[in-house]
Amino acid sequence: LSHPDGMAIAAGAARPRRRLSWARARRGAVPYLLIAPVVGVLAVLLAYPVYRLVVLSLQQYTLFELIQHKGKWIGVANFRSILQDAVFWHTVVRTIVFTVANVGLTIVGGLAIALLLVRVSGWVRILVTAGLVLVWSMPQVVAVQVWYWMTNYQNGVVNYILTQLHVGDYFQHDWYATPLSSLSLVTLLVVWGALPFVAITLYAALSQVPSELVEAAEIDGARPWHVFRDVTLPILMPILLILISLSILWDFGVFTQAYLLINPSHIHPSNYLMSTYLFQEGFQKADYGKGSAISIVMLVVVAVLSFFYVRKMVRVGEVT
Amino acid sequence: VNGRRTNRAAWNAVGIALFVVMVFPVFWMISTAFKPDDQINSLTPTWFAGHPTLQHFTDAIHRPFFWDSVKNSLIIVLVAVGVAMVLAFLAAVALAKYRFTGRKLFVVLMIAIQMIPGTGLIIPLYVVLARYHQVDTLTGVIVLYISAVLPFSVWTLRGFILGIPTDLEEAAMVDGSTRLGAFVRILLPLVAPGLVATSVFAFITSWNEYIFARVFLNDQAKQTVTVWLSYFQGTSRNVDWGGLMAASTLTAIPVVVFFLLIQRRIAFGLTAGAVKG
Numbered sequence: 116l117s118h119p120d121g122m123a124i125a126a127g128a129a130r131p132r133r134r135l136s137w138a139r140a141r142r143g144a145v146p147y148l149l150i151a152p153v154v155g156v157l158a159v160l161l162a163y164p165v166y167r168l169v170v171l172s173l174q175q176y177t178l179f180e181l182i183q184h185k186g187k188w189i190g191v192a193n194f195r196s197i198l199q200d201a202v203f204w205h206t207v208v209r210t211i212v213f214t215v216a217n218v219g220l221t222i223v224g225g226l227a228i229a230l231l232l233v234r235v236s237g238w239v240r241i242l243v244t245a246g247l248v249l250v251w252s253m254p255q256v257v258a259v260q261v262w263y264w265m266t267n268y269q270n271g272v273v274n275y276i277l278t279q280l281h282v283g284d285y286f287q288h289d290w291y292a293t294p295l296s297s298l299s300l301v302t303l304l305v306v307w308g309a310l311p312f313v314a315i316t317l318y319a320a321l322s323q324v325p326s327e328l329v330e331a332a333e334i335d336g337a338r339p340w341h342v343f344r345d346v347t348l349p350i351l352m353p354i355l356l357i358l359i360s361l362s363i364l365w366d367f368g369v370f371t372q373a374y375l376l377i378n379p380s381h382i383h384p385s386n387y388l389m390s391t392y393l394f395q396e397g398f399q400k401a402d403y404g405k406g407s408a409i410s411i412v413m414l415v416v417v418a419v420l421s422f423f424y425v426r427k428m429v430r431v432g433e434v435t
Numbered sequence: 436v437n438g439r440r441t442n443r444a445a446w447n448a449v450g451i452a453l454f455v456v457m458v459f460p461v462f463w464m465i466s467t468a469f470k471p472d473d474q475i476n477s478l479t480p481t482w483f484a485g486h487p488t489l490q491h492f493t494d495a496i497h498r499p500f501f502w503d504s505v506k507n508s509l510i511i512v513l514v515a516v517g518v519a520m521v522l523a524f525l526a527a528v529a530l531a532k533y534r535f536t537g538r539k540l541f542v543v544l545m546i547a548i549q550m551i552p553g554t555g556l557i558i559p560l561y562v563v564l565a566r567y568h569q570v571d572t573l574t575g576v577i578v579l580y581i582s583a584v585l586p587f588s589v590w591t592l593r594g595f596i597l598g599i600p601t602d603l604e605e606a607a608m609v610d611g612s613t614r615l616g617a618f619v620r621i622l623l624p625l626v627a628p629g630l631v632a633t634s635v636f637a638f639i640t641s642w643n644e645y646i647f648a649r650v651f652l653n654d655q656a657k658q659t660v661t662v663w664l665s666y667f668q669g670t671s672r673n674v675d676w677g678g679l680m681a682a683s684t685l686t687a688i689p690v691v692v693f694f695l696l697i698q699r700r701i702a703f704g705l706t707a708g709a710v711k712g
Contacts, residue, residue: 143535145529145533146529146533146535146538147529147535149525149526149528149529149533150525150526150529150530150541152522152525152526153522153523153525153526153585153589154541156522156581156582156585157544157548157582157585157586160560160578160579160581160582161548161551161556161582163563164556164559164560164563165556165559167559167562167563168556168558168559171558171559171562176562181562181565184566228453231446231449231450231453232450234442234443234446235443235446235447235449235450236443236447239446239447239450239451239454240450242450242451242454243450243453243454243457246453246454246457246458247457248694248695249458249461249691250457250458250460250461251694252639252687252690252691252694252695253460253461253687253690253691254642254643254661254686254687254690255643255645256643256645256661256664256665256686257464257664257683257686257687258460259665260464260664260667260668260679260680260682260683261460261461261463261464261680261683262460263668264463264464264467264674264676264679264680265460265463267674267676270476270477270478270480272463272480275478275479275480307457307460310457311457364550364552367552368552368554368555370552370553370554370646371645371646374646375645375665390552390554390555393554393555393557393558394554394557394646397557397558398557398558398561398650403558403561403562406558407558407559410554410555410556410557410558410559413552413554413555414551414552414555417550417551417552417555421547421550424546424550425543425546425547425550428546429539429542429543429546
């Protein structure tokens with residue numbers, strides 16, 4: 116826009132009715148001036164890095180090239196190497212299973228809590244909501260430390276409680292011994308942290324369900340399950356879809372909880388998720404070219420997944 | 436009616452059980468932080484700290500780099516949020532008050548960018564910031580946090596500005612104010628609660644951020660609180676659980692306090708009193 120030729124063309128076009136156009140152009144420029152700083156920051160810190168990401172993914176770029184500030188072109192070799200790597204495909208499958216489990220537990224659990232909140236007495240509702248808000252406010256890094264303390268094999272309280280409840284003998288049980296077990300703990304941690312947002316949002320949406328509709332259905336003799344399926348659920352559907360797509364996006368990209376709870380020194384191909392895989396193979400091993408190729412695969416998946424959500428939100432934004 | 440009442444009692448019991456399970460980790464963190472070591476390391480847990488002690492908190496704040504990391508976190512977060520709010524507010528005014536070509540594209544970008552996982556851009560950002568010698572400087576992380584909180588701040592602030600009835604602004608203009616005058620006298624005070632809520636949210640996001648701080652600040656004297664906490668347990672086999680939980684509590688406190696504040700802020704209608712009252 117600031118290109119000199121562009122200015123000349125604009126000035127030339129404006130010449131016949133200069134004064135009027137000047138005023139109009141000045142008024143028209145205001146919104147662009149207002150958004151310019153944001154656009155500038157995001158161009159430097161987002162658009163340019165994305166461009167560099169694409170370039171890096173086509174280069175051999177390690178610590179040596181980082182110091183030289185110059186990569187070596189190798190075409191699509193980085194992509195070929197990850198797509199031929201069994202670790203990559205195992206990670207993809209593991210991340211999908213992880214995401215489905217997390218999203219399923221979060222949405223079903225959140226919906227159950229929201230429905231429960233409708234049925235309890237006022238003081239219990241306040242108590243549960245306060246508890247949910249407290250959990251919601253816990254920083255991820257803090258939650259990881261608490262989880263780690265509760266599940267440590269020497270004297271973690273989880274082992275004690277499970278043994279006392281006669282679930283089995285969990286005396287000094289090591290939850291971090293297998294990838295499945297440690298990733299399950301990550302899932303519990305992520306779901307615990309995500310439930311408050313989903314439950315509180317769905318409870319707010321439930322209060323939009325007209326009680327006459329529910330009562331009418333009950334008088335007609337509909338069973339509770341049918342009332343839920345045919346009356347409540349359709350009304351909740353739009354917000355439920357937004358929550359599902361948000362959860363998919365967040366859970367697909369989980370990093371902090373997985374990286375810190377499994378412990379950086381135990382992050383290993385057998386417990387990789389997409390983001391820990393990218394971080395370990397690309398950043399920690401200083402193979403920035405390969406890491407960029409993994410990033411691009413990940414960002415493409417995220418772009419596809421977020422399409423629905425973004426379209427929906429833009430529509431919501433246009434209405435208001 | 437009796438059946439309904441027993442039902443209600445049963446649901447209440449489920450609700451209380453849910454409360455206990457959900458809140459237990461937070462309770463366990465705080466109660467461990469106040470317990471003497473022999474109670475913490477015992478094989479049979481003590482549920483409530485019998486002889487509460489502040490020893491773990493004193494230990495935690497005297498660990499190396501605690502005050503450094505608090506200072507760094509505060510500098511990074513306050514500067515990043517301050518700058519981001521000014522920039523975001525300008526853009527939000529443009530979105531809420533003007534129609535212009537490219538507006539829709541801008542809206543789409545603001546929403547779509549929020550979906551990008553930070554880890555996906557870590558490598559190019561590292562290469563770019565290393566090129567300009569911004570790794571291991573607070574400035575580098577500040578700039579990253581500004582760009583990270585901008586999109587949702589623009590979007591949220593736009594909502595708060597739209598929530599202000601236009602008749603208020605028009606009334607001010609009829610009274611002879613210029614658009615800028617109307618803006619400063621009418622819009623700004625009304626939008627202040629929204630601005631506070633958005634800044635607090637941006638504050639929490641930046642304070643909690645881990646991965647950028649971990650990657651872009653290697654020097655221990657420059658690390659933030661979350662990175663400091665993540666290194667707390669160290670590599671030794673005997674973790675100082677009491678200290679770790681005290682440190683966790685300290686890290687969480689500002690976030691929890693701020694979070695509870697904006698929960699209230701959002702619950703109150705923002706302009707409810709302005710027109711009716």
